[in-house]
Amino acid sequence: MSFDTIITGGTVVNADKSEKADVAISGEKIVKVGRNIAKTNGDAARVIDAKGCYVIPGAIDVHVHLALPFCGTTSSDDYNSGTKAAARGGVTTVIDFAIPYGEESLHDAVENWMRKADGIACVDYAFHVAVTKWDRHKDEMADMVKKGLPTFKQFMIYEREGWQSDDRAMFGCLEKCKELDGMLLVHAESPRVLDELIARRHNDADMKKYGAQLHGFTRPNFIEAEAIQRAVKWAEVTGGKLYIVHMSTADGTDIIQDAHKRGLSNVFAETCVQYLVLDDRKFAEPDGHLYACCPQIKKKPDQERIWKGIKKDTVCVVSTDTCSFTREQKAMWEGDFTKIPMGLPGLETLVPLVYTHGVLKERFNMRTLVEKCCAAPARIMGFGERKGAIKKGYDADIAIIHPKKKIKVDHATMETNTDWSPYQGWNLAGFSRTTLSRGKVIVDDYKFCGENGWGKFQPRKSPGKR
Ligand code: URP
Ligand code: ZN
Ligand code: ZN
Numbered sequence: 001m002s003f004d005t006i007i008t009g010g011t012v013v014n015a016d017k018s019e020k021a022d023v024a025i026s027g028e029k030i031v032k033v034g035r036n037i038a039k040t041n042g043d044a045a046r047v048i049d050a051k052g053c054y055v056i057p058g059a060i061d062v063h064v065h066l067a068l069p070f071c072g073t074t075s076s077d078d079y080n081s082g083t084k085a086a087a088r089g090g091v092t093t094v095i096d097f098a099i100p101y102g103e104e105s106l107h108d109a110v111e112n113w114m115r116k117a118d119g120i121a122c123v124d125y126a127f128h129v130a131v132t133k134w135d136r137h138k139d140e141m142a143d144m145v146k147k148g149l150p151t152f153k154q155f156m157i158y159e160r161e162g163w164q165s166d167d168r169a170m171f172g173c174l175e176k177c178k179e180l181d182g183m184l185l186v187h188a189e190s191p192r193v194l195d196e197l198i199a200r201r202h203n204d205a206d207m208k209k210y211g212a213q214l215h216g217f218t219r220p221n222f223i224e225a226e227a228i229q230r231a232v233k234w235a236e237v238t239g240g241k242l243y244i245v246h247m248s249t250a251d252g253t254d255i256i257q258d259a260h261k262r263g264l265s266n267v268f269a270e271t272c273v274q275y276l277v278l279d280d281r282k283f284a285e286p287d288g289h290l291y292a293c294c295p296q297i298k299k300k301p302d303q304e305r306i307w308k309g310i311k312k313d314t315v316c317v318v319s320t321d322t323c324s325f326t327r328e329q330k331a332m333w334e335g336d337f338t339k340i341p342m343g344l345p346g347l348e349t350l351v352p353l354v355y356t357h358g359v360l361k362e363r364f365n366m367r368t369l370v371e372k373c374c375a376a377p378a379r380i381m382g383f384g385e386r387k388g389a390i391k392k393g394y395d396a397d398i399a400i401i402h403p404k405k406k407i408k409v410d411h412a413t414m415e416t417n418t419d420w421s422p423y424q425g426w427n428l429a430g431f432s433r434t435t436l437s438r439g440k441v442i443v444d445d446y447k448f449c450g451e452n453g454w455g456k457f458q459p460r461k462s463p464g465k466r
Pocket of ligand 3: 065
């Protein structure tokens with residue numbers, strides 16, 4: 001038998017098992033995983049030597065914003081640069097958020113986002129659909145699910161952007177998700193108290209004295225905790241599946257753990273890698289405003305609590321919330337912390353950061369990395385038995401990672417479209433030496449070599465599987 005590609009001699013890591021094995025690929029699919037395939041099963045057009053390396057499923061970043069109009073500008077990574085960055089980082093699928101603007105319908109929003117990606121994306125993509133106007137959008141949800149878009153998003157904040165949902169909307173949306181076999185993703189921050197705390201510090205004297213630190217001062221942990229607590233209560237009483245995005249606090253992690261202890265298997269929580277490796281002392285630095293994202297990076301004890309939550313499965317997914325802005329865009333703040341375009345680049349460094357700070361620091365093993373960045377994202381977001389594992393029949397989405405080779409992060413040499421990096425100068429292992437997307441090599445020797453438009457929309461169903 002001949003294959004298109006055989007990856008030989010590596011350690012294949014799935015969430016449930018790690019083994020020395022070869023991987024045979026025909027067309028876009030993995031057709032065989034086992035020992036000595038190359039020797040006993042004939043030839044292949046291409047043999048990729050993975051000796052001494054990990055061979056992992058392509059990561060799935062379930063939380064990205066590419067070319068997002070936000071905070072008076074548009075995030076600087078679009079489907080071209082963003083998905084090239086993804087490929088270099090070993091990420092082979094991204095899920096963005098299709099957000100309706102003004103009076104747009106959910107269908108309009110999805111069409112807009114399809115247009116941003118189609119013919120441009122270099123890795124596969126899918127969308128969560130933001131329900132920003134409950135009464136207007138609720139009757140479209142069934143159609144979204146039918147089209148392979150079963151995950152919805154509501155924001156408890158962002159009134160200024162026209163995205164905010166209240167409790168009535170969240171309650172209704174969770175009920176609807178239960179009815180439709182969908183799942184609701186929630187940005188949980190308590191809006192009215194947050195508004196009040198911002199108003200108290202939004203004055204010239206404070207802004208002159210504290211600058212970007214006010215972004216952190218005005219969002220104490222209880223802002224996230226109260227909101228998560230409330231969302232969990234609505235999930236408990238409706239039975240709807242709830243997924244808390246970008247959880248950033250120890251307090252939030254405790255609440256989710258408590259929910260699980262009470263048997264609420266319909267509640268999920270994700271964190272983003274910046275909450276694991278950056279802390280709010282950054283805001284006091286001269287370029288502190290660059291680090292503003294929402295929710296903001298928190299404190300060391302929060303980091304440690306979330307790392308533990310990952311290990312114990314309180315936190316089921318690590319994503320990035322990629323929402324890049326250049327220095328020029330960030331400069332729009334002009335000293336006013338309420339005007340900083342909020343968000344950080346992330347796709348290119350997700351796996352390297354989790355590998356370097358999670359696996360190499362022995363916080364958990366390689367299988368846990370695969371669970372949090374590949375398998376759980378696939379299972380929870382409804383990709384079915386297609387992505388997130390290196391098994392027969394799955395898409396040949398693969399990243400080959402050298403266990404020791406470190407690369408110094410330098411924005412100037414990265415695919416990410418920013419002129420700065422939160423991780424500039426950090427030495428990280430875990431970049432993808434070779435990335436395959438549905439059988440096609442898109443990164444070779446750490447360099448992008450894929451094709452614009454190779455990435456395809458991936459329909460999903462039945463999210464929220466444990
Ligand atoms: O700072 C962030 N996270 N920007 C994107 C919007 C969001 O809340 O995810
Ligand atoms: Zn958010
Ligand atoms: Zn986001």
